[in-house]
Amino acid sequence: MAVVRRKGFHGRSRTLFLLMLPGLAYFLLFHYGALVGNVIAFKEYVPFDGLWGSPWVGLANFQRMFEDGAFWASVLNTLWIAVLQLVFYFPVPLALALLLHTLTWSSVRRFVQSVAYLPHFISWVIVVALFQQVLGDTGLLNSALSGAGLHTVDIIGNPDAFKPLVVAQVIWKDAGWGTIIFLAALAQVDEQQYEAAAIDGAGPWRRFWHVTLPAIRPVIVLLLIMRLGDILSVGFEQMLLQRDAVGPEAAEIIDTFVYYQGIVGGDYGFAAAAGLFKGVIGALLVYAANKVAHRLGEQGVYK
Amino acid sequence: MTASARPGWMEKPRPITQAGKALALATVVLLVCVPFLVIVSTSLASTDEVIANGGWVLWPTEPTLDAYRDILDGGIVTHALGVSAGVTIVGTLLSLACTVTLAYALSRPGVLGGRPVLLLILFTFLFPPGMIPSFLLVKELGLLDSYASLVLPVLVNVFNLVVLRGFFQGIPEELYEAARLDGAGDWRVLWSVVLPLSKAALAVVGLFYAVAYWNSWFYASLYLESDHWPLQQVLRTYVVAGSGLTDATTGEATITAPQTVQMAVLVIATVPILLVYPFLQKYFTKGVLTGAIKS
Structure with a gap:
């Protein structure tokens, strides 16, 4: 019993140790236990033999993966959607936060904040259903257009419109929530700095440039780095919900590729190889992004 | 109406800027609210009115609860x-219990293995195990088709754990000392000192x-x-993917549920x-989260 053996160990720490156990057991079993299950990536899964009895196949699954055009197409889709989000989603919470920050009327500000945070708590199932209702063939937008004698637009179920659509959905769901971290940074700025700048004759733009921007720059850099480190993940649930409607060419990302190959197709070894590939590259990216952050003199995600 | 709290040194805003801001804010509010209005209104409209209007209603002329009666009638x-x-x-209670105990143990100095355990947990953030191994694990544990499979694999969330741990660490050390001098053990300290002081954090995490x-x-x-x-x-299958609602008693698929019924499920x-x-909103303003996000 390691608990009792150590010297100077009273009942105090034993209770704490026991309190830690249920949560620790969860992490050991469902994270580290599952992590070990990645050995399936080096095996050919035979349902009857199970995870451990299935025969080893070395790197055959990885080799197949590297030669699979569908896999690389899913990687490209993932990166393409991530870049679109970086360009079109990322600035929105920042702009919204700056707008909210300039509101001196606090009750209006609180009301808009409350409304804007709400979609973050709505499930992807509901968000996708809402978008169907508003932008679908018989939805709000198209009935309004045809009612006005205009051409209707084909958005839902149209592969060509899919990527802008998913970016719009992310903006709708998370842009409001994303303002929190910027608003927190903006709230840190000492009001006197603004006052001093104003007295020295700095107008709104110069105050923004010399007081506001320096205050939120570390947060912007940190969030950019976190997003770059996580570039191989783009809304798995969101894509899975809509992939059938637009087809894999438009909507297949690495995570849905793993899902369809493994869970749907039963090719567990192959799918796990793709998942493991993503996990390793992803961890390296986060690590590298963090190093870059420190190099730039910013605080990283972890120390 | 509360007055604007514009400080004296700030310029009076130009009317055009004010109008621009108001427009932007109104757009944000409408973009969030209108979709909800549409689904609620459509769920309350009669099927005929929805069909006549082409699939949706912005304001039902004769509101009816028929759609809700249909789906709450003991079916699927x-x-x-x-x-x-x-x-x-059940999931929330179990998760809270495990997160609170773990966060509390990790927030106190000197617990055996505290440091390595913390690193072990933070590492899972960097490297999640992956979908296929997690699925096979649940299968091997015999949890398939049990409700436990919805709770146990996601029992403790690292972000929530970090939020609570940070909050517990912020409780002044003197309070712990005082409780210990009164002869309270760790369990008692958690129950009668830490938890009552952490209501806001517990509410947010819960x-x-x-x-x-x-x-x-x-x-x-x-x-x-x-x-x-x-x-x-159910919503995903019958509304998003558009399959017909299955009759729970006969197991036979009926034709696609009417729009009003689909919207009623969405509303529920x-x-x-x-x-x-x-x-939730009440506690955001208290800065529980912003403090935690920074740490």
Whole structure:
């Protein structure tokens, strides 16, 4: 019993140790236990033999993966959607936060904040259903257009419109929530700095440039780095919900590729190889992004 | 109406800037609210009115609760509602218990293995195990088609753990000292000192868990047979993917449910979130989260 053996160990720490156990057991079993299950990536899964009895196949699954055009197409889709989000989603919470920050009327500000945070708590199932209702063939937008004698637009179920659509959905769901971290940074700025700048004759733009921007720059850099480190993940649930409607060419990302190959197709070894590939590259990216952050003199995600 | 708190040194804003801001803010509010208005209105309209209007209604002329009566009549949606409520309540309580105890142990100095355990847990953030191994693990543990498969694999959330741990660490050391001098053990300190002081943090973390359990559908689609599905997965199948609602008693698929019924399911899945949201919102303003995010 390691608990009792150590010297100077009273009942105090034993209770704490026991309190830690249920949560620790969860992490050991469902994270580290599952992590070990990645050995399936080096095996050919035979349902009857199970995870451990299935025969080893070395790197055959990885080799197949590297030669699979569908896999690389899913990687490209993932990166393409991530870049679109970086360009079109990322600035929105920042702009919204700056707008909210300039509101001196606090009750209006609180009301808009409350409304804007709400979609973050709505499930992807509901968000996708809402978008169907508003932008679908018989939805709000198209009935309004045809009612006005205009051409209707084909958005839902149209592969060509899919990527802008998913970016719009992310903006709708998370842009409001994303303002929190910027608003927190903006709230840190000492009001006197603004006052001093104003007295020295700095107008709104110069105050923004010399007081506001320096205050939120570390947060912007940190969030950019976190997003770059996580570039191989783009809304798995969101894509899975809509992939059938637009087809894999438009909507297949690495995570849905793993899902369809493994869970749907039963090719567990192959799918796990793709998942493991993503996990390793992803961890390296986060690590590298963090190093870059420190190099730039910013605080990283972890120390 | 409260007065604007514009400080004296700030310029009077130009009317055009004011108009621009007002327009932007109104757009934000409308973009969020109109979709909800459409689904609520459509669910309350009669089927005829919805068809006449081409699939949706912005304001029903003769509101009726028929659609809600249809789905709450003991069929598949009623059952799914019960599953969702049960999983959310039990899951939230279990998750809170395990997160609180672990966060408390890790927030106190000198617990055996505290440092390595913390690193072990933070590492899972960097390297998640992956979908296929997690699925095979649940399968090997014999949890397939049990409600436990919706709770146990997501029992403790690292973010929530870090939030609570940070909050516990912020409790002044003197309070711990005083309780210990009174002869309270760690368990007692947690129960009668730490928890009463952490109500706001517990509420936020509890609501986060509850929202996550309520909104969850992917694990249900992975692990459960369709007659055990929670509401979100039912919603996904019958509304998003547009399959016909299956008659719960005969198991036969009927024709696609009318739009009003689909929208009623959508509303029922959304309402609990709208109900707890004001409570969540109340605590955001207290800065519980912003403090935690910074650390």
